[in-house]
Each structure stands twice: as structure tokens, then as C-alpha cells.
Amino acid sequence: QSALTQPASMSGSPGQSITISCTGTSSDVGGYNYVSWYQQHPGKAPQLMIYDVTNRPSGVSNRFSGSKSGNTASLTISGLQAEDEADYYCSSYTTTTWVFGGGTKLTVL
Amino acid sequence: QVQLVQSGAEVKKPGASVKVSCKASGYTFTSYHMHWVRQAPGQGLEWMGIINPSGGSPTYAQKLQGRVTMTRDTSTSTVYMELSSLRSEDTAVYYCARDSRRWSFDYWGQGALVTVSS
Numbered sequence: 001q002s003a004l005t006q007p008a009s010m011s012g013s014p015g016q017s018i019t020i021s022c023t024g025t026s027s028d029v030g031g032y033n034y035v036s037w038y039q040q041h042p043g044k045a046p047q048l049m050i051y052d053v054t055n056r057p058s059g060v061s062n063r064f065s066g067s068k069s070g071n072t073a074s075l076t077i078s079g080l081q082a083e084d085e086a087d088y089y090c091s092s093y094t095t096t097t098w099v100f101g102g103g104t105k106l107t108v109l
Numbered sequence: 110q111v112q113l114v115q116s117g118a119e120v121k122k123p124g125a126s127v128k129v130s131c132k133a134s135g136y137t138f139t140s141y142h143m144h145w146v147r148q149a150p151g152q153g154l155e156w157m158g159i160i161n162p163s164g165g166s167p168t169y170a171q172k173l174q175g176r177v178t179m180t181r182d183t184s185t186s187t188v189y190m191e192l193s194s195l196r197s198e199d200t201a202v203y204y205c206a207r208d209s210r211r212w213s214f215d216y217w218g219q220g221a222l223v224t225v226s227s
Contacts, residue, residue, distance in 0.1 A: 003153065036213035038154070045204060045217035046146075046154065052211055089154050093212040096168050098144070103153040 004029065004090055004101035011107040017078040020104045022090030023071060030071035034093035037066060037075045041086045049088075050075060082108050111135040113205050113218035120224045126193040129221045131205030138186035139163045142208035145179060145190045147201040148220075159208065160188055195225045
């Protein structure tokens with residue numbers, strides 16, 4: 001199972017919006033509405049930010065939103081804040097297994 | 110509150126095996142599947158497999174088939190991940206992560222660093 005494709009790095013200024021893409025195939029991202037997104041700060045465990053493509057767990061800021069079109073899912077962070085600087089990973093269910101994206105390092109300038 | 114507490118760091122020689130534990134608390138252990146995910150230094154996340162604490166056969170990532178074994182002990186609410194025939198590429202932080210019942214991972218352990226070195 002190949003990893004999902006994410007941009008290696010992105011950057012934005014405080015207050016801006018950025019969108020991180022996650023491209024898979026019809027066997028994973030395109031085949032199920034089971035894409036999730038995780039935020040990971042250095043030295044910490046990942047934290048669930050979005051599940052089922054668009055849903056936010058309780059406690060996650062509404063500045064985070066998810067969407068999907070075809071084989072590509074996206075995570076949008078609006079009103080960038082310094083604390084959003086972290087690594088972001090997408091994940092998709094794919095017929096009894098799961099696959100992650102390679103990760104995107106987000107820098108807040 | 111949900112907590113997943115993992116065992117400590119390990120250093121192993123190539124060819125050896127390692128067994129990492131993950132003790133769950135704050136919820137009904139048998140009601141949620143558990144995943145194992147690993148992260149090599151400076152690299153991304155890699156899904157390893159899933160186990161149902163209620164029973165049944167775990168599902169493993171194809172890449173690790175034959176080397177990984179996931180087990181559980183319901184009396185102590187603990188899941189285990191054992192990886193055999195270790196090689197340097199297995200050096201990573203190993204996480205347990207609870208399945209949210211919504212195809213995602215909602216709670217994570219603190220991670221256990223396994224270093225494979227001669």
C-alpha cells in the first residue's frame with residue numbers, strides 16, 4: 001500500500017489561510033469518506049483534528065476544516081496562528097487497512 | 110479520562126525481538142479496537158496493524174506480515190505489539206492509538222522509542 005501524497009512543506013503568515021492536499025487513489029481516499037487529519041508537534045504524539053473527511057472532534061478549533069474531491073482530500077486552516085506550526089498527516093481507510101500521507105511541515109512565518 | 114500508557118524505551122540488537130505494551134484506562138477496554146503506528150526518526154507515520162481487544166485475529170500491514178504479532182490481555186486492559194527479526198530500519202517511535210469507531214485514531218499513547226543497533 002503506497003503512502004498518500006502530501007506536499008512536504010508549506011508556509012503562511014499569521015491570519016492567512018492555507019490548504020494542505022492529500023492525494024490517493026480510488027482504493028483509498030476516493031473510495032471511502034474515511035479520511036482523517038492529524039497534527040503533530042515536535043516530540044509529541046499526533047492529535048486527531050478531522051475525521052470522516054469533514055468532522056471535527058470536540059475541542060478542535062473551527063479554524064480547521066476538511067473536504068474531499070475525487071481522490072484528493074484537503075485540510076484548510078484559516079486565521080493561521082503561531083501554535084498551528086506543526087507537521088500534518090492525512091490518513092485514509094482502505095479495505096481493512098489504513099494508510100498515511102507522508103506529512104506536511106507547516107511553518108507560520 | 111482516556112489514557113494509553115506505553116512501556117519504556119528499548120535498545121535491541123539486529124535479529125532480536127521487542128515487545129511494547131500499551132495499558133488503557135478511562136474507558137471500556139473491549140469496546141474499542143487498538144491500532145499500532147510507528148514513526149522512524151524524522152519520517153512520517155506508518156500504520157502497522159489493528160487488534161480487537163474483544164478477540165479475533167488482528168490485521169497487519171502487508172509489509173510487516175510474518176514479523177509482527179499483536180496480542181491483548183483483557184485482565185489488565187493491555188495490548189502488546191511484538192516485532193521480531195529486528196533490523197536497523199525498525200528504529201522508530203512506536204505508538205498505540207485507539208480506534209475512534211469512525212475510521213480514525215482518537216487517543217494516542219506517549220510513544221515508545223525502539224532503537225535497533227549493533
